[in-house]
Structure formats: structure tokens, C-alpha cells
Amino acid sequence: MAPITIYRALDFLIEQGLVHRLASRNTYIASSSTSSGRGTTAFLICDGCGDVNEVTSPDVADTVLKVLQERGYQPRTKILEITGRCAHCQDVH
Ligand SMILES: [Zn+2]
Numbered sequence: 001m002a003p004i005t006i007y008r009a010l011d012f013l014i015e016q017g018l019v020h021r022l023a024s025r026n027t028y029i030a031s032s033s034t035s036s037g038r039g040t041t042a043f044l045i046c047d048g049c050g051d052v053n054e055v056t057s058p059d060v061a062d063t064v065l066k067v068l069q070e071r072g073y074q075p076r077t078k079i080l081e082i083t084g085r086c087a088h089c090q091d092v093h
Pocket of ligand 1: 085086
């Protein structure tokens with residue numbers, strides 16, 4: 001496939017919520033959740049091993065949505081990227 005075609009396919013998958021772009025890693029990751037529309041997804045990214053954990057929580061989603069509505073903000077993406085150390089990497093050091 002030509003690069004332009006790949007990017008169009010990526011855009012489509014991102015719109016559908018099947019793929020997320022992690023800005024802090026400049027990478028793409030397939031979503032394992034079935035987050036549709038208003039869901040908010042948090043990615044826990046480990047600086048140590050590079051592991052990425054996907055977390056979806058209705059509480060987080062509700063809180064983010066409330067803040068967005070208060071500000072009259074129209075979100076394009078609703079992804080939280082949290083970087084740090086996973087439980088395993090904390091044990092190592
Ligand atoms: Zn780790």
C-alpha cells in the first residue's frame with residue numbers, strides 16, 4: 001500500500017476508536033476496549049519496559065465529560081496518557 005492509503009486507513013480506525021495514537025510515544029496502538037463514542041480511555045505507559053496498559057473507567061469518563069461540558073469544549077480525542085513505572089518495574093529498582 002502507498003503511505004497515503006495507510007494513513008487514510010489509520011485515520012478511519014482512529015475515528016472508529018479501534019486504534020489510538022499515543023502522542024507521547026509517537027506510536028499507534030490497537031484498542032482492546034469497545035469504547036464507543038463518549039468513552040474515555042487511559043493508557044498507562046511504563047518508562048521502564050515500555051508496557052502499555054489500557055484502562056477504561058466509567059468514573060474517569062464521567063469526570064472528563066463533566067469538565068469538558070463545563071468548559072464548552074468539543075473533544076477530538078478522549079485519551080489520557082499517563083507515563084511512569086509499572087508495578088513490575090518499581091520492584092526491579
Ligand atoms: Zn514496566
